[in-house]
Amino acid sequence: MKLLILGGTEFVGRALAEDALARGWEVTVFHRGRHPAPPGAAVLHGDRTAEGGLAALADGEWDLVADTWSGAPGAVRDAARLLAGRAGRYAYVSSRSVHPEPVAAGATEDAPVVEGSPDAGDVPYPQAKRGGELAALDAFGDRALLLRAGLIIGPWENIGRLPWWLLRLARGGPVPVPGPRDAGLQYIDVRDLASWSLDAAARGLGGPYSLISRPGHATMGRLLDACVRVTGSDAQLRWIRPETALSIGVEPWTGLPLWLPEGPTREGIYEGNAEKAHTAGLRCRPVEETVADTWAWLRSVGGRPPLRGDRPAVGIGEEMEARLLAAAG
Known part of the structure; x- marks a missing residue:
């Protein structure tokens, strides 16, 4: 080809x-x-x-x-x-x-x-x-x-969502995370997107396909636990109530990347139907593999991912983190 x-x-x-x-x-x-x-x-x-x-x-x-x-x-x-x-x-x-x-x-x-x-x-x-x-x-x-x-993560990510969590957790210590721990995540590893797309094009498929994992492919807790393990840090996840995070002024999705409170936005991003692509052969690797490979890539670039200049920066600063930790008790 x-x-x-x-x-x-x-x-x-x-x-x-x-x-x-x-x-x-x-x-x-x-x-x-x-x-x-x-x-x-x-x-x-x-x-x-x-x-x-x-x-x-x-x-x-x-x-x-x-x-x-x-x-x-x-x-x-x-x-x-x-x-x-x-x-x-x-x-x-x-x-x-x-x-x-x-x-x-x-x-x-x-x-x-x-x-x-x-x-x-x-x-x-x-x-x-x-x-x-x-x-x-x-x-x-x-x-x-x-x-x-849908949401795309994996090595070479130039938006910074998963890299932000990996780099923050690598520093260790208590880290505030809005719950619930078992909140489902729906996304696609960039390599699974690429593999399926080339297969589909070679087979002559056309028209629209939603490319995401099935709902609940991973959870926020599972992803962050994997981040702690691969970085080898002493980070402790401090789960706090979503309404507490919102009242303090945390911006969902950008302030704490990947996090969305319950509501229509979360449903639209994390509860989509991708059966058309899965029926046509889409396979999504475990979140632990995506996290491990993204961390390996981050280390290869010195912990400085090349971020796009046309997208807003993600993550919270030390002051906001301290306020969240204080609220977590």
Whole structure:
């Protein structure tokens, strides 16, 4: 298989490239040159947001194009149109965020989606992803595979959610965590996303697929226990009531990454229906493996994960942590 990845050097794109290279595929990555490409991949440079930025893609044919773009949909439109006659299929990494909030528990791919346009400029993330989907569909039709990922974690994570917990727990001592301990988590390891996506594209699948583990694949307690074990620290988890954390001003999801209190937002993110993808072969590795491999990667980069500059920082500071610990008693 000949694979072209628009991106291919960070997180999801890198996982796609590394998985394809391990299969013996011929991989080309098209990117701006800000990060090194995976060893073994051919490289084309260009900036798809600049005039003439797709010039490096003027020639060449590929069996599959994988696109990880999350900005203005017009960039997906231009690339997809340019490649439609020279590529067999187009896999667009979208998001379950295309479903407007609140998303009902158990929502499938058929749930309503936000309005979007392939011609849009800078728009909010849900509309950007929906516009990207429409751009891929407009150019490739049923040859477009829409990968609606949920929460993505694993090695090379450039948002910082799981890395924040690992680095904080590695420092040891008492660590406040809003309960309940058995609150379910639903996510996908980036490598499982990559593996299934390449398999699905090679099989000729098209249309939207929600890519997440089944609800309850892990719990907050199980994930954090795994973090303590792999770091070898003396951290002690201090579980506190969710309402206490909220009253003190902790921001769910960003202040304490991955944490969401009970309510519609939690149901939409952690109780989605992904049976379509699981029936088509999606397999999700144990949370302990994801945690261990992410920690190994973090150590390899000196505990300094390369974070995206277009996303807000995650985590709480010492002052907020002290207030939470005091409330925990």
